[in-house]
Amino acid sequence: MRRKAARIVRFVAASTLLFAYGSSAQVASPPPSAPPAASSTAAPSTAVPPAAASPAAAGETPFASPRAGFVRTPSAPTAWGGPRSGSEATLSDRVVSYRIQARLDPAKHTVDGQQQLTWRNRSDRPVSAVFLHLYLNAFESEGSTFFSERRVLASQGGSRGIAEVKKGEWGYIDLGNVEQDGAALKWHYVHPDGGPATDHTVVRVDLAQPVPAGGSVTLDMNFHSQLPRVIERTGYVGSFHLVGQWFPKIGVLELPGERGATEPRWNVHEFHFNSEFYADFGEFDVRITAPRDYVIGAVGEQQGEPAPEGSELTWHFVQADVHDFAWMAAPGYQSIDGEYTGPGSPRVKVRVLYPAEYAASAKPVLKASIDSLAYFSSTLGPYPYKTLTAVVPPFNAAEAGGMEYPTFFTADSYREVEPKTTNEYLLDFVTIHEFGHGYFYGLLASNEFEEPMLDEGLNEYWDDRMLRERKQVLYMTTPFWKFFGVEPPMPSFMLERMTARLRKPSDPLGENSWDRLSSADYATVYSRTATAMHDLEERLGKEVMEKAFRHYYDLWHFRHPSIADLQAAVAESSGKPEIVAQVFDQYVYGTARIDDSVTDIVSEEVLPLAGVSMKDGRRTEVSSDDNDKAVEKQREAWKKAHPDAAPGTGPFPWKTTVTVWRDGASVPQTLKVSFMDGSVETVRWNDDRRWARFAFTKPVKGASAELDPDRKIYLDANKLDDSRTVEANHAASKRWTADLAAVLQGLFSVLGTL
Structure with a gap:
């Protein structure tokens, strides 16, 4: 997710000024504007104390601990079915499939859906209950875990996702009937991380019949999603809708030897303020009905032309071997298409969807997307999907920009994009960054709740390498300074170190996403990881580091690596485990500083x-x-x-x-x-x-x-x-004095013409 663009803007502003002037949660009722907890068969929501490790009675599958990150033990070689050689029948070991029919009401900003979810029990024991994420409930009231953490973290440092929520702008998801082979199932809210009882982002569904070891279960359910006005990652602005984390999504059952687990456990965290997502690979077959004048872009391949249904159209998208599905819908959007072909990849159709007011952004986003396909494919591994869709958000929808999903992401938006300007750099960087998530979040599928550095941090590092390869720098200037010929270039890695809070790091890079001193300190997951990997590269060598990351990708794509798996892969490939261990001990597992x-x-x-x-x-x-x-x-x-x-x-x-x-x-x-x-x-x-x-x-x-x-x-x-x-x-x-004198001389010359 994009946080760096905001950091760059703040840094440019600061540079301009510098140049010029030298415990147990209590049950609380939701506010009147929040919807009631919905379930025709739901039991009351109850909070789980922070010390609790089990979702139910003793002997049942426990939850992953809120402190389950910081993995130091490498996963077993057979974890997640073992490395994918490419000779298997499917790209990933598909655990879940979703068949969803959704209807958008753009006036009410709602989505009504029917979902058939089929899940396979990979464990060696029967499972009597499953757990679903209801992510949209993070936006239903100030009582959610998301908003509870927002009040603390965002007040101590800048962040996105802090927009004021006005009346009528809250979002939520109502889970309706859930059935197993026609039998109605009971469900209730749970709190795996000991969050407030008013958080409704995780539910437990008790099954009518346990799922045997190696067996599968199919659940039929309906749901109603009220989109919020865009707060973070999802929502609407006017007639534009970015629909993410909108459907009930099953948690991950981790097995012994996978990401530090020593017994089967449900990894199904609440939706935290700074966290993102984690899910199993599977298949999505999604039909979306919307008004005829709406353009739809989504994860995966569109199946034929939209089918007319009265005044509406139904769009059909299918994608396998991914772990999430998102889409956008808006009237008046235009598109520009391109194509990527490269060794080992299928022919990739690249599409940019954009509003008329930001037409200037479309071609740069298309070029940066195709360039990213080439760079990541050649340095990590071939892009395996047939589509890539980028969306330029409309005016006043900045919070919808810079978000990633498999084969689908949102970029930035600018009315003017001139060479060697901040706009050009930010537009390219955000495009490259969001595409890069398709590898580190998408194909490698790391746990963004517990180990965000494996996605945000490593992606930032690889993005900076691509910018370095392009010889692309940020020109730290504004029109005012450009008038006086002041255009200092800033290479991306230098920018990272200047925004990484290296003097007094507060949290180890390997910490989970929500146990951070502040949102500003969480943001250093991006910049400090990129800086640490840069320095490790300098010690190992550029070619050695690239070989090591390709080895990491080869081992772990279509699986779910941990930090320990990254360390082991880099150590093995580089042949210098002592250097790798020192860097990980000092910065990933510790808060060492250098001066x-x-x-x-x-x-x-x-x-x-x-x-x-x-x-x-x-x-x-x-x-x-x-x-x-x-x-x-x-x-x-x-x-x-x-x-x-x-x-x-x-x-x-x-x-x-x-x-x-x-x-x-x-x-x-x-x-x-x-x-x-x-x-x-x-x-x-x-x-x-x-x-x-x-x-x-x-x-x-x-x-x-x-x-x-x-x-x-x-x-x-x-x-x-x-x-x-x-x-x-x-x-x-003397140089600073001369520069200041030149600036003053220019100002006096301007004043003299008035």
């Missing part, structure tokens, strides 16, 4: 010393005065013999001493010492010492010392203290 600095550099002549010395078997004394006279005499003689000598040279050698300081975790460093004749000495600092001192004796005086001269360590919180000069250097202050 190495050059604290001192001194360069002094190595002069003869006064005192008593042994010469020809006899002791000879040289006083300080005599020694000073002799030194001066040698200097004068040398100057006469070398009238054009370069500065920093003389009759005596020079000893240059550099002191470096480590304020944080250790990381291999290179120290580069430059001398006044242009020569250079380098030394490696690769130990755990808090400080170190390095001395160099040469015929010439030292000039400067610099840590990380090749700028490989982006995790260093402060790069400004990485270097020092022997003599004071005022070049920077």
